Amino acid sequence: MTGRSSLLAGLALALALTACRREERRFSEPQVLVARRERAVAPPSSEPVAAFVDNAWSVSEGQRLFGWYNCAGCHSLAGGGGMGPPLRDATWIYGGSPEEIHRTIVEGRPNGMPEFGSRVPDYQIWQLVAYVLSLSGRLRQDVEPGRPEAIALGQPPAMTYEKKPVPANKGTHP
Amino acid sequence: MALGLAALANACDYRRGALDPISPEALTIDILWWVFFWTSLFVLTGVLIALAFALYRGHARGKSSDTRAELTPDAALERRTERAVLAASALSVVILVALLVGSVFGGRALFRTPQAPLHAKVIAHQWWWEIQYQGKTDSDSVATANELHLPAGVPVDLELHAADVIHSLWLPNLHGKRDLIPGHTSHLVLRPTRPGRYDGHCAEFCGLQHARMELSVTVEPPEVFSRWLTEQRRPAAAPAAPDARRGAELFARGPCALCHNVVGSEASASAGPDLTHVASRPFLAAGALPNSPLNLRNWLSDPQAFKPGAQMPPTGLRADELDDLVAYLETLR
């Protein structure tokens, strides 16, 4: 009986902790621009990555920044691709792990991807990484962003949001 | 207690919001408010006197006679009591109908507004106000943030939009509230009469920083207003001082230009407030801080300490860079 109830209690605690992490809202982190640290970003331990990709607020902030920093200008609004490669499929030119996506945003890539490491604080880059991961359906379902309202002034009125990744060959860009 | 309200309302000489009207509309509401207030005070006094009388009479009778319940009270007395209740009810109906008529006519006066020669657009964002004065051409237009300048005696038509969630524009000295609802466009005509600085605030809960979503209203004589407008149309000049030049460079190449716009420079993003004349504004970040070079520097080094949850991230700049940036921003007058 005690064994079972302690198991239950442990399970409840684990659930509670997941919920805590999912819902935490960290508005700010001690900041230096990544570019100021070292060019070669050391692969971060899994903890900070998880703190962003398992956090609904981070993903949602990433969604907002995706529009604000005009990522959508090249990758289109829900990451469907345009001038830049689509972000919703399984094809990654420079690697699709969180660390690799982070590096792509920080350092930029040839043929058009600018470097953001000197302009955007590191935590916001991780928020963008989290959102980019959500585009290809690689996040836990309970932190995924919902459909956007698409009502900010000057944005197209309607925007569909599909969960299925589009075919891999469509619109890939070297 | 209600007398206390009157006394306190008159005694307080600080910001008095709705009780200090400076436009015909706000004055109408103010008059209506005092009519309702004195009527309510009259009704409240009546009820309290009746209650005190009832307690006194009932208590006296409760002490004198036996405590058994009286199932069939004296019929004549009963009729008199019922008549008193009926009279009180009839009186309240009369009072309510009178108040209703006053309210309906007051409401009609509120929105019977003349043609406005001046137009401005107010766009509410989480958590700041974007204000646009449209000119004849694009270069005539003025964009500013968190400050509304109005010419005294000239009706101004505000076109209201919301960029994200529902906000509500409340300038208590000037008019009642008007909600800004995504997908809806609404209008509010303001007719300020008395020059001065007044406060406005978002009045619909709009998220984390609803508390820091203030709007400063400056009512000034028309000639002062048009001077201000001309001043605001002027694009920012390239700074002369070396530190400000370094700051301008940092602004354009660094984090700032990703979101902000300075007319006359390379920075032309529209996510955050337009900063072309930021140094001339009364406060920073929609009321989070009074505008001063020191506050500006503190704000830039850690915005989240002053406005947690605001969409301005910490810039991560070094101390010397912050000095340069502040020197540049202070030239944007």
Next chain:
Amino acid sequence: MTTAIDALPHDDSGSRTAELRAELAFTWRLARGLRGWFSETSHVVIARRMIVTAFVFFALGGVQALLMRIQLMRPDNHFMGPDRYDQLFTTHGSTMMFLFAVPVMQAMGVYLVPLMIGTRSVAFPRLNAYAYYTYCFGGLLLYVSLFTNTGPDTGWFAYVPLSSSQFAPGKRVDVWSQLITFTELSALSTAANLIVTILKLRAPGMALSRMPLFVWAQLVTSFMVVFAMPSVMLASMYLAMDRLVGTHFFNSAVGGDPLLWQHLFWFFGHPEVYIIFLPALGMVSSIVVTFSRRPIVGYLPMVLSLVTTAFLGFGLWVHHMFATGLPQIGQSFFTAASMMIAIPSGVQIFCWIATLARGKLVLKTPLWWVVGFVVIFVIGGLSGVMVASVPIDLQVHDTFFVVAHLHYVLIGGAVFPLLGGIHYWFPKFSGRLLSERLGRWSFAFTFIGFNLTFFPMHILGLHGMPRRIYTYRAATGFGSLNFLATLGAFVLGVGVLLVLVNVVSAAYGGQPAGDDPWQSDTLEWSVSSPPPPYVYACLPCVFGRYALWQPGPRAVVEDMDPRQRQVLVTSALDAAPDHVYMLPSHSMWPFLAALATFITIVVLLFTPWAVPLGGVLGAICLCGWFWPRPPHEPLLAEQP
């Protein structure tokens, strides 16, 4: 079926009565043990649990209020940040509205209505247990969420698009919308239960025109619940679907409308105020009649006022939306309705004052709470007339003026009568008397603290302080009045604490109360305190409006089988005896059904697959719940 004029229900001396009571006690005995605790369906037990649970939530909501007052005590305070503050004010509002006010009023009804109308139970005891457990689970969900940083943070009104998935990421708003589902399910079940109980189980002779005003208030309220709650259930379901499966009910970009939410929500939200407030009026009437020692002045106007309030209450939701810019002429109608609803309230106030003036007052604690109620509620009602006026509302809407107004109406109009009611009925609930001395002290602290807290807020609102802000600048000058309000909040807290001390100390060492400590008029005072599970040994007959004050011998219903859980069904209008109805015994299934509901809804936070899951679980539970039993269950038929 015969009615005997000479048999007194209260006469324990006769051996026949003693035998009857023993049989009834066995038939209606409470379930025992841990399993029994979960399968008990006695309305007295369930209502007692519900009242205690509601007051626990009241205390939690009160603590949240104090925390918020500490934050607002001085300008630019850093006691807590906006994230925590938003969660607190949302949880405070949702707790007080959904987890305290409505349930506690209904629980008082579930406890007292069967006693007052002279029957043994509510009509559907199992549904009653189910309602309690769903309510309890809903509250549990909200508080587990709050402590795991998932507390809803978009206000108890959750306006879209702020509560849409784009602006409210995570599960916080989903928790809120499912809390609504739980509490509304519970409220609807209880309302249906009370309507049937009141209309069909009244004692023979208790025609509608002889029903105590408390029962009338509960009946009217229950009908309001039935009409108002579906609107908010629909709204919260739309919101959950918008968030979970991407429907677009409220998304203006694709043809939805954020204003639709406001209409649906306030179509429920305003009647909600009256749902909380009408039962309180019933309590006031009970207290006033008893302590005035005379019939109420104007029984018919009182009843008509209740009914009018219920009708008008559905016609004024738009006064929450005056600032959205609806057409003028439409607004005028809602202004008129909002002002006219003051008339029935006024009529009732006048009737009570007249009753007091013509009565022989016994100034006990319950009556003091009623006096406090009249003073505070009249102020709240008058500020209500102010906010009904479009121009004035445009200034004070969403400011601290409205915070002051709503607390004057809800605390003054509902909590003061409720605390009066607790002081009045506590002897019946527990068999013990509360301390008069402590009762008066607690009233004084609560009354003074309340006014100190909320009166300054009127002025703050007029001076420009909006609602729901977690801090304000020093230059605004709001500091001193806010400090006063915080001070008052703690005085108010002491007052409520004294009530708690009084209740706890009386429960464990109060003077024995006897059956009828106040010499009251209604039937619940004719049974022993606390009432036995079968409530009445013989069901009473009623010959007048004030049953226990009627002169002459009392009559009872005879020939009911004590070996079955029988109640007498009477006609809806005149309460003429019709037939005997057999109530089910206690059962585990209501608890299991509530558990199934809970599982379904929690899973629904994460995936729509919860719907088929809930269908299966629900079907199983309903089969168990309604499984046919032999007409004479061994449990009930066997002799001890």
